[in-house]
Amino acid sequence: MVEFMQFTLSGIVFGMIYSAIALSLVLIWRGTRLLNFAQGGMAMFTTFVAIEVIYKTGNYWAGFAAALAAGLVLGAVAEVIVIRPTIGKPQLNSVIVTIGLLIGLEGLAGILYGSQYRSFPSSFSITGIHLGRTPLGVSTSDVFVVVAVLAATLVLAVAFRYTSAGLRMRAAAFNATVARLSGIRVARVLTLGWALAGLLGALAGLLVSPSTFLYPNSMDTIFVFGFTAAVLGGLDSPAGAVVGGLILGVGLSYVGGYLGSGLTAIFAMALLVLTLMLRPAGIFSSGRLRQV
């Protein structure tokens, strides 16, 4: 029973990280109808920026802020330089371009920082919390993971709902042509979407790296899990992304805990394929099928 609770709690922690990646994918999908396969690579790169700043300054939070800022800039720059030219071209082109961005960043990280596994510091203590005498299997640092992702999600949700920039983004995602006719500069709005997605990805990278180590390919698996979470919740739905991440995180935690950690990726793949076969618009879709 204690074991089950520990698996559940640590699943929630990892689930929040998948949620953050999923949210960043949803943010871009709603605006541009394309999947950013470089999201994981961008997160890996910004986390390397964090590690460099932490080494230089000795301050974790300086690195944290630097990574978030780098994510914001990287997202915006990527959209302007490589994504914008693919708009209006076949969808395959934009997929291949983001793949190019992914391995370009992975190669660059390998050149600049080497391919060896690096440990990444965590924000708070990593000793387990006890409830009375039972260990919960999570630490203060894990609590921070949950709080940070929830806070980012809430801020984004409020911003989308109540700010004029948020309104413009929703309008552009709902119908780009009408938005453009109403005087919204859709291109700028898309850049902002990519920047915010870059920021969320950077957050995910910072939060996951203490438990996975950091190396050029370290975010590959996290990215495909985030993608699975996004599909699970529906690529159109930010709330679905968060719930999808939680379901996937807890599910993978049980599989890893009870069946062996080597099977988590296969389980995630099975879940992804089942979702795409049975409910391609996500488990919260209203039944209206979208063509996938």
Add this chain to the structure above:
Amino acid sequence: MRRTLAGVIIAAVIVVILSVRLNAFRDYQIAEIAIDVTAVAGLTVLTGLSGQISLGHGAFMAIGAYTTALLLLHLNWPFIVVLLIAAAATAAAGAIVGVAAARLYGPYLAGATLMLGVALPSLANAYPSIFGGDQGLSVAFTTPAFLGASFPPTRWQAWVSVAVALVTLTLLANLSRSRIGRNWRAVRDDEVAAALAGINVAAARVLAFVVSAACAGLAGSLLAVVTALVAPGDFTITVSITLLTAAVIGGLGTLPGAIWGAMVVVLLQTYITDVATSHGLSATVGANIPVAAYGLILIVVMLAFPLGIQGAIRKLFTGFVSSPLRDSPPQRDGPPQKEGTQ
């Protein structure tokens, strides 16, 4: 048909002459290029002709390679039999993936195949008693007795790899000119129109996956005997993306393009590693420069030269006569999106 055969014979003669004159390392490189040609040809048919992308072709190579290693290790059957079984096993896996993929398009398919590329090699670590875990399985491959004991094994491997690559290219060239190839192009260009013309769209798409996977399986099988080792590290996402890079550089959907792409990828890697080490850069840096270069190439080619090397060559020969390209890359790879219904 006659042109393909002539090309194959010329290529075979060139390779035999080269392999006799050059050293063992060059033989290894020839084998490497032939392996890449086999896999890239399959991928370029899948993506360029049938319009389906795969970011997980490394997984199919892994299936071919592990099948080969296990059969040679436990049963020690003749290599030609093992090669065919490896191709059949991979084709079966391709059929399963293809059935799942037939309903997906564009980004969804890309994500699902990327997942396959991440998940499948991890099985090797989940069942280390069968697949040898991270260390992998070693593969013994001997040259046939009639060549004599002094025949360099790398030369034999190069010959075998090139033979497989040429046979694969010939078969694919015929296939793409047949009714099946036309069906693929029709499905790629307009699914609805293809269905109205009586083409079974789902079957065409699954068949493309089967053919493409079989090619990757052959390549994986060759890779197993040429490198004498099969380990999960040989089939990372980077490998799958490198195959895609080669197909894109050469020009998606063209078989000669697969040859150019494979040569660029293999030779670029060796050349950059050589230059990096001679300039005193570390091995890690030398190994990562090609990866970064692939990324840059993918972006630049896709944005500026979507027809790749083969497209440039064709343009050179056809001059300024503006003829509609028969093998133009996919114009659209999904059902038409209606504005405002999302």
